[in-house]
Amino acid sequence: MKDSAASTGTSSLNRVAAIESEWRQTIRKSRLQTFAWMILVSIILLGSVELSAVGKSSVDAGWIDRIASFVDRLIPDLRADALFAGRQVDGSLASWFYDLPRWLEAMRETVAMAFVGTVVGGLMALGLSFQAAANLNRNAFLRHTVRRGFDAARTIPDVILALIFAAAFSLGAVAGVLTIIITTMGSLGKLFSECMENAEMNQVDAIEGVGGNRLLQLRFGILPQLLPQILSYWLLRMEINLSVAAALGIVGAGGIGMELERAISFTEFDTYLAILILIVFCIFVIDLVSEQLRHRLIGLTQ
């Protein structure tokens, strides 16, 4: 009786020891792993610092002065007493935003670029995404071709596309619109085809059962269930494209970005800040409107 109690005592002690040693091993293994990851990350970081020549850059002694003078030129010399005076008075808001009508015109062009690019690119994405969805297109070769096309359209940097289009279509808004069309097609095409792969196929089968052709199957079987989701992605892309369109102007593809570029090349940094404020404001307002629309769209489905 006593013996058996002692033996269970020792066996449970042995078990505890076994568990503890295993635990220690696990901990040691995970610590080693963490350590290896830290070494790898440090090597990557050190390599990055070395390659990007951050350490070797010729930061001369006067860099604080340089940045101070830059910030000084960035901030406009506003005077409180003349804040609301006319354009000719130095230190007024009107003299800071001295070219506002032209900037608004350029901003309108940017919005138009984003709008046209989003609509056309989205339509192309919608048309092609049926071909990229595995449940709607059984032809694997065609499906993969379309998908790789989407990938390529998303991966090529938009600015590079804009430069190439500018070489063909000359500098201006047309090059920007074409760039936005291509990148929008790539990103929305991927999202749309993923949506379609999650779609309920019963409706499609039902329409096929009553004799509807392929087009009718897609129109009445697929589109109605996905429309809120698709439109919400589309609107989100519109928001993104607005800032893309603003940026593309910097390489000469039309719109407000060209004004930014001009301000920099004339080293009018306070003008740059004024235009930047305008852009941020416009993007903010359009984001708010689009967010409301998207929430309404999602709300309609529930």
Place this chain on the structure above:
Amino acid sequence: MSAEAALIARAEAILPGAVIIRLERRIKTALAVAAFLIVFVACCYDLGLSWDVLGGGLVKMGTILGAMWPPTSGGELPRLLLALVQTLAIAVLGTLLAALVAIPLGLAAARNIVPNPAIHFAIRRFMDLFRGIPVLVWALILVAAVGLGPIPGILAIAFSDIPRLGKLFAEALENVDARQQDSLRATGSSTSGVFRFGVVPQLLPVWLSQCLYYLEQNFRAAAVVGVVGAGGIGFELEERIRIFAFDEVAFITLMYIIVVGIVDFGSERLRAHLT
């Protein structure tokens, strides 16, 4: 026929508008479509998009695409590879800098860390305001301020990602399950212990995977900022487009697409492993 009409009438009674679309709704839809089309056509007209312009440009585009074949490195493969790695380095350092600054911002913007609603509301709106500024706009001003080279590229990527990462970090913090902290507190842990064992283990994988995702995106951004003079592959590409060396442009672009694919694949695997 009458049976069909009865069926339709029954369906209408159950769900009005399900079978018969009313005339006023049709008119409304038609008006909306017409308004949309008018705006669209006006925008096209405003931008100078016409068939002549598109046709003429497409002919030139064909010549350019023809000039892209065959892609060639122009005998500068080592230099291009170095530029590509430099682009990756810019992306890594930019992401790191952004993450380091975004951590305190994220902490301050999280509802469960800073209980004062005024502070996190103000920080969130502040970050929202800056989120709209594209990376190229940052790069342009930073090149003017700091000078040519990779440093303005790194700073531009960091500046444009700080508000985005800050928001994501704050959201991840708010999604941390509070029950682990409760049990730690119940067993008598100190505040720092609660944070270390109740918050960090849940948070770290999410934050790391968000950083990795932004690293993928920043590899693209780093190529873009190169175009305005911030070093790397974008600079090489811009140079070659300006002199119409499209065969080299095609080579660099293909090389870049392949490397982006590799980086995306590796990062996706790591992220799947993390979460």
